[in-house]
Amino acid sequence: MSGPPVMTRVIERGLAPLKGRRASHLLPRARLGGPMPWVIAIMVALTVLAAGGALALTNLVDRARADLAGGVTVQIVEADPVLRAAQADRTLAVLRGFPGVDTLRRVPQAELEALIEPWLGGGVRSEVVPLPALIDVRLDGEVGEATLDRLRSALAEVAPDARIDAQSDWLGPVFSAIAALRWLAIGLIALLAFTSAAAVWLAARNALNANRSTIEVVHLLGGTDGQIARIFQRSVLIDAALGGGVGLVLGWIALTLLGAQFAALDAGLVQGGGLGGFDWLLMALVPFGAIAIALLTARMTVLASLRKML
């Protein structure tokens, strides 16, 4: 009988990493498998939607703020058209010399009538329904209370019936409502991340149970926890990358369709909420976040389970 064949030590006794093809040999069925990529896809799609919403709202607020930042409206509320016109003329003259005034525009009568048309119908004559004279003032820089006070004292003499408002004040409640929505979106993203982690945790536990005997054998043959965790991370990576990619595309498609719908509304405020190229790139980070969460969760689950073995 010939001697047994392997009598030279080929093993380096190091704790070499078990990775790449070698690891893929080991647990080909350790795929978290089945619904996992789809769960991650849905999570990523929802997160992309929430992130898209948050970014659009941010853009909307930023743009509206910039539009309204230097805006001041002066109304001359005087029923007598002659007096009103005289006060408006004097106001314009004073404002022309006022420091910091960038542009100045008296809103024409036709525009005023167009503004009230939706409520009172067309052809309303100003003698019947007196409309205040409107002067749209644009200052350089933000309009604070101090600026408004200086304007008021400057106009007190020449136009006693002038009312002066910063345009940004009107949208204050809208801004705070949008800020609340933004926080809601951020909260949603956090919840989705947490849910994704929980789903991966469950899937990793199932995969662990399904492959318990293999894991035990690898463990008893001297496989380190890190080696075994890496085998699972590998399959999680594949699942998460797959799901993340699909989810991102789904989210992008949904946002594009929604964007087209809103664009069709043709309302000034909504149009300010478009998404820029940077925003789309930012959303492309969502799948990477999902992959990171999945990898970390799977690793911690596997390591925790292995620590119960000697």
Place this chain on the structure above:
Amino acid sequence: MSRSEEEIVRFDNVGLRYGTDREVLSNIAFSLYPGRFYFLTGASGAGKTSLLRLLYLAQRPSRGAIRMFGRDVITQPREKLPSFRRRLGVVFQDFRLVEHLSAFDNIALPLRVSGVREADVHKPVADMLDWVGLGNRADARPATLSGGEQQRVAIARAVIARPDLLVADEPTGNVDPEMALKLIRLFEALNRLGTTVVVATHDVHLLRKVPDSLIMRLDKGQLSDPTGALRYPPRNPISASAPQAPRDSGG
């Protein structure tokens, strides 16, 4: 004491109980010396498998001390244990082949776990397959192999990395007498090269096949020492002419 330095394994006052049951192993004390061939016998239920599980580091004892390769394994941090396990070869009673891996990949597993380069894996595994008579079944999954064939794959996997200590739980249980003898010869060949071998068996005929072997007998969780060799260098040590493999370090 030079004797204890020589020991590859030392059990002192070891007891094992599962949960709150009575101890399945009590007051186990013995030493294994490098290059010796041990049989562990005993009726089924005597605790053979439990003792082997302690030996191949699948189980912590409830009490007592275990030293292996000169180190106390009870107090070793967990992350140090893989390097101990890689010096062991284990033939499990239920084989524990990875069912979705081919015979070839099952045998290659210890090499791959230890980080042997893929280029260095193929030849030793192929040779080993030939030697256990499964050269033409390299790609077969365990489910398609007979019990005896599975056992040969399990043994090939245990010896492929030439362990310092080979632990085999009823390794000849499912093979014909001719194959059983061949497997015992494989263990002997490994043993001659310095591997300490512990074979658990209830087949008394097997004991006679290895003349220089030492016998540990378990009875109801107690170890008896019929050859009087479990604490001291055996009375009939293996022949001095047998080549001793260098006990390499690095572990």
